[in-house]
Amino acid sequence: MPIALPPTCCISVNCVVLGFDSKKLNVLLEQREYLIDGKKVVDHMLPGGLMTDNEDLDEAATRLLHEKAGMRNLKMFQFKAYGSRSRIKGRNDIEWMKQQLGVEIVNPLTIGYASVGKIGRKLNLHNAPKGISWFPVEEALKMPLAFDHAILIQDAIKMLQYSIETDPIIVFNLMPLKFTALQLRTLYECIYRKELDVRNFKKKMKQYEYVVPLEEVEQGVAHRAARYYRFDRVKYKKYRRGMD
Amino acid sequence: MPIALPPTCCISVNCVVLGFDSKKLNVLLEQREYLIDGKKVVDHMLPGGLMTDNEDLDEAATRLLHEKAGMRNLKMFQFKAYGSRSRIKGRNDIEWMKQQLGVEIVNPLTIGYASVGKIGRKLNLHNAPKGISWFPVEEALKMPLAFDHAILIQDAIKMLQYSIETDPIIVFNLMPLKFTALQLRTLYECIYRKELDVRNFKKKMKQYEYVVPLEEVEQGVAHRAARYYRFDRVKYKKYRRGMD
DNA sequence: ACAAAAGTGTTTGGAGTACACCCATGA
DNA sequence: TCATGGGTGTACTCCAAACACTTTTGT
Numbered sequence: 209m210p211i212a213l214p215p216t217c218c219i220s221v222n223c224v225v226l227g228f229d230s231k232k233l234n235v236l237l238e239q240r241e242y243l244i245d246g247k248k249v250v251d252h253m254l255p256g257g258l259m260t261d262n263e264d265l266d267e268a269a270t271r272l273l274h275e276k277a278g279m280r281n282l283k284m285f286q287f288k289a290y291g292s293r294s295r296i297k298g299r300n301d302i303e304w305m306k307q308q309l310g311v312e313i314v315n316p317l318t319i320g321y322a323s324v325g326k327i328g329r330k331l332n333l334h335n336a337p338k339g340i341s342w343f344p345v346e347e348a349l350k351m352p353l354a355f356d357h358a359i360l361i362q363d364a365i366k367m368l369q370y371s372i373e374t375d376p377i378i379v380f381n382l383m384p385l386k387f388t389a390l391q392l393r394t395l396y397e398c399i400y401r402k403e404l405d406v407r408n409f410k411k412k413m414k415q416y417e418y419v420v421p422l423e424e425v426e427q428g429v430a431h432r433a434a435r436y437y438r439f440d441r442v443k444y445k446k447y448r449r450g451m452d
Numbered sequence: 453m454p455i456a457l458p459p460t461c462c463i464s465v466n467c468v469v470l471g472f473d474s475k476k477l478n479v480l481l482e483q484r485e486y487l488i489d490g491k492k493v494v495d496h497m498l499p500g501g502l503m504t505d506n507e508d509l510d511e512a513a514t515r516l517l518h519e520k521a522g523m524r525n526l527k528m529f530q531f532k533a534y535g536s537r538s539r540i541k542g543r544n545d546i547e548w549m550k551q552q553l554g555v556e557i558v559n560p561l562t563i564g565y566a567s568v569g570k571i572g573r574k575l576n577l578h579n580a581p582k583g584i585s586w587f588p589v590e591e592a593l594k595m596p597l598a599f600d601h602a603i604l605i606q607d608a609i610k611m612l613q614y615s616i617e618t619d620p621i622i623v624f625n626l627m628p629l630k631f632t633a634l635q636l637r638t639l640y641e642c643i644y645r646k647e648l649d650v651r652n653f654k655k656k657m658k659q660y661e662y663v664v665p666l667e668e669v670e671q672g673v674a675h676r677a678a679r680y681y682r683f684d685r686v687k688y689k690k691y692r693r694g695m696d
Numbered sequence: 697a698c699a700a701a702a703g704t705g706t707t708t709g710g711a712g713t714a715c716a717c718c719c720a721t722g723a
Numbered sequence: 724t725c726a727t728g729g730g731t732g733t734a735c736t737c738c739a740a741a742c743a744c745t746t747t748t749g750t
Contacts, residue, residue, distance in 0.1 A: 219463060219561060262558045265535025289533040289563050291509025314506045317463060319533050390701080407704070408740065431701040432747035634728075651731070652713065675727040676720035703746075712737080719730075 220318040221269050222256035222357065223284065224364035225277065227327040227342055228382040230391050233398040234327065235348045235361055236277055239339035242304045249300065253354035254361070255340065256318065258309075269321040278335030284321040287367040288360075291317040295356045304354065316355065322364040326382050345398075369399055375448075380439045386422060388434040389413060413437070418444035464562040465513045466500035466601065467528065468608035469521065471571040471586060472626045474635055477642040478571065479592045479605055480521055483583035486548045493544065497598035498605070499584065500562065502553075513565040522579030528567040531611040532604075535561040539600045548598065560599065566608040570626050589642075613643055619692075624683045630666060632678040633657060657681070662688035 225236040237252040255276035259268040269284045293315050296302060305313055325331040333340060343351070345365070349358050372378055382395055393409045413419050418440045425433035469480040481496040499520035503512040513528045537559050540546060549557055569575040577584060587595070589609070593602055616622055626639055637653045657663050662684045669677035 262537075264537055264559065265533065265561065268535075286533060289509060289530060291503075291512075291563070293506075293508055315508065317503075317509065319535070388702090405740070405742085406702090407742085410703080411705090428749085429701080430749045431699080432703080434702060632729090649713070649715085650729090651715085654730080655732095656712095670729095672722080673728080674722045676729045678729060697750105699750085700748090701746105702748100704744090706742090708739100708741085710737105710739085713735085715733090717731090719728105721727090721729100723724105723726085 218313055218315075218317065219259045220256055220316065221259055221265070221272055222254040222318050222320055222360055223269060223273050223277070224254060224287075224320065224322045224361055225273070225279070225282070225331070226322065226324040226345070226364065226368065227331050228324070228395055228398065229327045229342075230384070230387075231394065233345045233365075234342040235345050236340060237343050237348060237351075237353075238276060239341075240304060240308075240354055242300075242307045244299060244303055251300065251352045251354065252343075252348075254357045265319060269319075273321075273323070276337070277340050278333070278337065279331065281330060282323045282325065284323045285367075285371075286319060287322050288320045288363055289317065290320060290356060290360070291315065297355060300352075301355055318355075318360075320360045320363060322367060324368060324378055324382060326384060328384070365399070365401075372399060377444065380441070380444070383439065386424065386436040386438050388426065388436060390434060392419075392437070416447070418447050462557055462559075462561065463503045464500055464560065465503055465509070465516055466498040466562050466564055466604055467513060467517050467521075468498060468531075468564060468566045468605055469517070469523070469526070469575070470566065470568040470589070470608065470612065471575050472568070472639055472642065473571045473586075474628070475638065477589045477609075478586040479589050480584060481587050481592060481595075481597075482520060483585075484548060484552075484598055486544075486551045488543065488547055495544070495596045495598065496587075496592075498601045509563060513563075517565075517567070520581070521584050522577070522581065523575065525574060526567045526569060528565040529611075529615075530563060531566050532564045532607055533561065534564060534600060534604070535559065541599060545599055562599075562604075564604045564607060566611060568612060568622055568626060570628060572628075609643070616643060621688065624685070624688070627683065630668065630680040630682050632670065632680060634678060636663075636681070660691070662691050 223236070227234045227236065236255060238255045239250060240253045241248060241250050243249070255273065257272045257276060259265070263271070265286065266284070269286070270282075273279050273282060273284065295316055295318075302312070305311065305316075327342065333342070345361065349361060368378070379392070379395060383392060389410060392413070393404055393406070396409070397404055419437050420440050420443070422436045422438060424436045426436070427433070467480075471478045471480065480499060482499045483494060484497045485492060485494050487493070499517065501516045501520060503509070507515070509530065510528070513530070514526075517523050517526060517528065539560055539562075546556070549555065549560075571586065577586070589605065593605060612622070623636070623639060627636060633654060636657070637648055637650070640653070641648055663681050664684050664687070666680045666682060668680045670680070671677065
């Protein structure tokens with residue numbers, strides 16, 4: 209009988225969960241606490257953990273997101289593998305690994321997974337363990353993060369930009385059921401990190417028949433009320449089929 | 453002292469080496485031999501192997517390409533991680549793993565790396581072990597390949613298409629020092645897997661100042677001689693800087 | 697009245713695409 | 724003389740980008 213190799217236990221998965229709150233893009237971070245020379249240090253990391261044996265990569269991502277952030281039923285997609293020793297940024301990461309995992313991992317291989325959604329129903333912190341919270345992406349990138357997690361966040365956003373171009377279904381999940389043109393434009397501005405022209409954006413919206421205008425308008429705003437829109441999944445599918 | 457985790461020994465790396473021979477795109481495959489019920493079976497796989505402990509992912513890819521195909525100094529880029537149990541395609545893969553590696557790997561995680569170049573100086577089989585050879589991509593995809601290697605090949609080509617759009621430097625490496633418009637067009641047709649209009653392609657070439665026409669023309673061809681062109685790396689860098 | 701955001705069209709330039717004929721060369 | 728590939732220009736369409744004023748509503 210062949211001898212089984214050690215399990216795939218030194219592969220980790222990290223999740224970049226991007227949540228939109230109708231104003232800006234946020235990323236989910238977990239607080240990390242450890243001791244350096246007896247002094248408590250606190251910083252942040254992406255939720256994630258080690259893969260177990262006999263587990264698909266995709267399954268591991270789903271499981272870890274549930275364990276670490278209390279979230280279920282989120283579609284995640286893999287965007288990149290990271291496997292350079294230079295991922296370890298100084299003593300902080302080394303000490304944390306020793307204290308948290310009880311091990312020294314020489315070469316920390318991680319697979320980056322991303323998920324995006326609107327903060328609210330599915331994407332909330334109700335079941336999240338202590339220490340998990342949202343941070344605006346801009347802020348998060350300036351904070352001291354574990355390992356190369358800042359790079360993971362940037363890569364995940366790049367991937368998001370790319371996948372929106374090939375299939376904008378993702379924005380469905382980032383918008384509430386009804387939304388204004390401003391909200392939708394704000395989302396695109398967050399994702400592309402640049403301002404978009406109001407009129408050109410509206411023109412674009414009109415082209416897409418699956419973005420349907422409603423009669424309903426905003427209530428109680430201190431300016432002219434904006435029209436609401438909704439996504440029509442049936443029309444979207446028809447539209448997509450028409451592309452082949 | 454913390455206990456070291458088992459080494460990262462169940463992670464494999466597979467290399468999709470794409471070589472252009474001025475006519476078509478080829479992929480490097482390794483012959484795989486094993487026994488099924490005492491009968492010898494031969495099929496093909498992408499060169500690759502297991503990562504060792506204390507090794508960067510990128511290093512592993514470079515090392516494996518050297519060990520398995522005798523090639524050095526090739527730039528490789530990672531394109532995707534594959535980690536589903538369904539990668540294993542029936543008994544063939546299971547038997548091969550047992551006989552070749554002496555182990556049963558429950559969940560074969562592999563990281564796909566790609567490299568592209570022109571077949572010739574750097575990219576040749578002079579130092580390649582027996583069983584390594586080039587196959588036209590079209591043929592390779594129809595052959596029985598190990599695991600999900602056909603998918604890896606397709607993904608690598610997709611990645612190639614994408615990276616050429618963002619940075620066409622790759623085509624520099626696929627062309628000889630001097631080349632005709634036909635050769636360059638043929639390359640693009642291979643990569644995009646469709647025919648391109650001659651005149652429109654020429655028009656495009658003229659736009660790119662870093663593709664410089666030479667006075668020299670082909671010799672001894674049975675038709676009007678084609679002009680040669682070359683890539684100018686300095687102009688290319690200038691051109692790229694102008695894009696920001 | 698004023699502050700704040702909504703709503704609305706036109707123009708321009710560049711890029712992609714489709715398309716057909718004559719030219720030079722060696723066999 | 725013929726077969727082979729080289730070389731060349733125009734017209735149309737589509738898309739992206741730039742750009743300014745009037746309307747509605749609550750305070």
